[in-house]
Amino acid sequence: MPDIALRFNRDTIIVDGALGTLLQREEIPSDECAMLLNVLDPELIADIHRRYLMVGAQAITTNSFGGTRVKLAEYGLADRLDELNRAAVRIARSVGPEHILANIGPSGLLLEPLGTATFDEVFENYVEQARSLASEGPDAFLIETMADIADARCALLAVRSVSDLPVFVSCTFDHTGHMELSGTSPEEAAGILEACGAQVVGLNCGLGPAELLPLARRMAQASSLPLIVSPNAGIPFLDSAGRTRFPGTPDEMAQVAVALRAAGVQFIGSCCGSDPVFTGALYAGVGDTDVICRKPETSELPICRAADVQELLTILRAYPSRPASGGEILDERIASALADLPKRFGAAPFASSRTALTKDATTWEDDGDGGQMDERSTLSENNASDTSAVIQLQQAVLCGERTHMREHIDAIVAAGIAPEHIVERVLTPTLKGVGEDFSTGKAFLPQMMMAAAAMKVAIERIHELMVAKGTDSTAGRVLFCTVKGDVHSIGKDICVTLLESQGFEVVDLGVDVPIPRIIEKAQSEQVDVICLSALMTTTLPNMRDAVAAIHRELPLYATDPHHGVAVGGAVVTHEWAQSIGAYHAPDAPSCVSLIQSICRS
DSSP states (O other), X not given: OOOGGGGTTTBOEEBOOOSHHHHHHTTOOXXXXXXXXXXXXXXXXXXXXXXXXXXXXXXXXXXXXXXXXXXXXXXXXXXXXXXXXXXXXXXXXXXXXSEEEEEEOOOSOOBTTTSSBOHHHHHHHHHHHHHXXXXXXXXXXXXXXXXXXXXXXXXXHHHHHHOOSOEEEEEOXXXXXXXXXXXXXXXXXXHHHHHTTOSEEEEESSSOHHHHXXXXXXXXXXXXXXXXXXXXXXXXXXXXXXXXXXOOOHHHHHHXXXXXXXXXXXXXXXXXXXXXXXXXXXXXXXXXXXXXXXXXXXXXXXXXXXXXXXXXXXXXHHOXXXXXXXXXXXXXXXXXXXXXHHHHTTXXXXXOBOSOOOGXXXXXXXXXXXXXXXGGGGGXXXXXXXXXXXXXXXXXXXXXXXXXXXXXXXXXXXXXXXXXXXXXXXXXXXXXXXXXHHHTTXXXXXXXXXXXXXXXXXXXXXXXXXXXXXXXXXXXXXXXXXXXXXXXXXXXXXXXXXXXXXXXXXXEEEEEEOHXXXXXXXXXXXXXXXXXXXXXXXXXXXXXXXXXXXXXXXXXXXXXXXXXXXXXXXXXXXXXXXHTTOEEOSSHHHHHHHHHHHHHO
């Protein structure tokens, strides 16, 4: 196999299409691990690879998308990580492609502040998978479908720590043109990933070819790196029978591929809903052509300054943008360490100043679109003597500041507002405003999650005060889980956090929950609302069956306006939810509003 790096910015390369779509056609159950087929039925995986090769694919991605320890543990396969990942590369090599891309998907862990996982924990998960894949000698790594720039950056740094092979990183964007979990724009994503050592950057999944084209053009203008773009076969929808349909056609994909090539994209493939027919159309349209040269624009870098080595290390690990690190070196003995850290984490190098560092000099600035709150804004509470207690509380929620939240609540109570009125009059309208900004693309999940975390602290203090008065109550009781066969928990976890921040008691059953357990817990816990989540189209029939079983076994949730079943997830539509007799919440803020309306009805 030729060195893939020698082809960068030279000729257009066709990448294969969806693997999961073809496995579904083989009637592989949705609750089975696709990677287990690498050892149980390697010929099936090899046959799929061959079908893509026969129609023009020049780069084959390995069947290792869910190969981190955390993802494999969901199927009880964590101890087979090395075996399954190495087998994926060997199968790809057996069919003789021009290039093998070792595929890595999201780790299954959610980084702070959206989740509870630390940088080091996520980093080690990626390192373990990358080391296994690298041992079989692929041509390059393809990290793809990343919805959080911090996660993408962590994966990239992890792969680079164990391999010198080229690393492709492809992110997924929503209809607003931002990465869903971090709110990062295509331009900012390209800059961050290039600074951290990616050799190819790009976009995949989430959107169809027509929707990804303008985002690809924006990324092309922001980066000099080769680009990879793999759209879905259109935006999926559910038919009347609950089956997932992708409306895109191979001809439409090929037409957009011509435009992608004109924008300077070198690696062109397809994602969910596609098959070898799409790949053949791509090859017929743009295969064996030269890459179009482009002249990207440059942009200013955000700035990150730290007062000492440990503080710099902490920031460089967690900061989900490309910082231009600056500092003043006091001790020549630590100068080399300070110089090495920015290089390791993709920051610009230190300036060589000789004056002393002081804690007062620490700043953290980001004028880009990295999707994170300005660190300085969290330090501004209690800085105006004429600011009312209510406004201070609202500002603390908006900034995600939790340290003085209890004092803010006590100050409002001391000003004469009863604890039971604070949620309705102050907290709920504040978070609703964040939710409205989220819906219009002015705010993103990090802001919402930080605001919700601050509100949760406020709610805890309010409950303490109400218990002391003998007036404690709850906004309602909610059961939440993903349906049988679906192990994706990010959307559910975000909804649970927001609900708890609004005073709801949530019974979180986790993921992949069978129908009998849902019914048993709903009855024993006497919940007001049952919430079911599904991210995969293949598990929608399980959601439909769960709603039907709940209505049959617990008719209260079908007839009583104070109770109900709510469904949501990326693949769930309002029309389909209505067809199965369930409420629908398209996102986390609307989930909170919906459950509030049910419990208050």
